[in-house]
Amino acid sequence: MNIENIESFVYINHYGSFNKTAEALFLSQPSVTARIQTLERELGCRLFDRIGKQVVLTEEGRKFLPYAQEMLKTLQKGRQHIRRSEKLPQELRIGSTISVSNYLIPELLPRLHERCPGIHVKLTTGGTDDLVKRLLAGETDVAFIRKVMHPSLRTAAFYEDPIHLYVRSDHPFADEESVSAEELQERKLVFFECGTLDWLRIHRAFEALESPPEIAFHVDNSETAKKLILRGAGIGFLPAVCAREEVREGRLTPVRVRELSEFALQTSLVALRQDDSAITRQLSSIFGDLVREGELAASPFSGHGDEDVLRRSKPQSGISRALAR
Structure with missing residues (x-):
């Protein structure tokens, strides 16, 4: 069998x-x-x-x-x-996108150090294209970036982060179970653009409206977008991991938009194709532990149990096997 x-x-x-x-x-x-x-x-x-x-x-x-x-x-x-007997490198050079660096790396690295206390980590934050160049040049060992297709690289799906509309908790929408796209047309939007294909779905939901929402602020940094929303400058779509602390503290509230099916940003773990280091397996194992223990699995909506949370925000399986090919 x-x-x-x-x-x-x-x-x-x-x-x-x-x-x-x-x-x-x-x-x-x-x-x-x-x-x-x-x-x-x-x-x-x-x-x-x-x-x-x-x-x-x-x-x-x-x-x-x-x-x-x-x-x-x-x-x-x-x-x-x-x-367990495999020798790990003395220095691990990790590259990551800004969002991963801000929200996932601080929880990932302490666990990695617990399991591999002799490792020294050097972290570089940048865009996917820049980090791919660093991987190919041998300047970075592994990178947490968007999915890439390259003959010299192995790419494994790693983390899926759902995107939702967020409002300040004193906003009228905060008391609504869901809103329609039409209800957004008179609202100011803080638009965080982190990938053209991902945000096309949002644009399409507003195409049929006579008066689409006003994009008051168009930014490329999730922290900037989040702080503008917290200051009441507008409402906006954010990755769930970006807003989990503010949701937990009751400062931001996720709102469903009925015309939008759930979609997510995907992060991949990427390494050189000839690399077969044990460290990638450690990274995937540690991240899986974090999600199972609930440290990264905080549901943005009330009324969801742990099982649903793990389904919504989860590491993608098969990482070690994919990177070992």
Whole structure:
């Protein structure tokens, strides 16, 4: 029985989608489907049913799931046991975008130092294009940046951060469960632009309006955008990790816009293709621990339990495997 088929089965149960599983495992959707079909033939039963757009476990799938999960855990423990003896570098040169540097790195690095106390970290903050150049020049070991496609680089999906509309907590919208795009047309927007493709969805939601919202401030820094919103200069769309402290303190409130389906900014962990260092596995493992322990998983909306939070803001699986290819 192929362990990769079992892995796909567990991932589909986690993500509830063949497509999302394919993205996480860096496979095509037909490849994931073929894996499940092979596993079903070996077991002699169906493992999933489709209910509308949802994929759910059959009764046989539910029975097999704990055994599949245990097999993957056992394999992971074996890998970890072998890797404990791997020599780590004395200095780790990390590159990251501004948002990762501001909100994730301060929680990631202390954990890394606990596990690898002999490592000295040198952090460089910059844009994706600049950090790609540093990777290719050998000036940076790993980088947390937007997804890139380059023959000399390995890219693994790392973190998905949902984007929401945020208002100051004394704003009239703060008491609303959701608002329409039309209700925003008389409001001033603080527009934080961090990626053209990501923000096209926001623009499209306003295209049909007679009077689109006024973009009073167009900025390229999330902290600047957040502080303008906190000062009452306008309302704006922000990545959830950027506003989690202010939401927790009751100073900012996330608001759903009915015309906008949920979307997110994605960060990838990128390294040179020939690099097979143990440090990338440590980084992915530490980040996964942070999310499981709830340190990075704070739901922007009330009424969501921990399970939903982990679904909304989570590290992407398969990092070590993807970077090791």
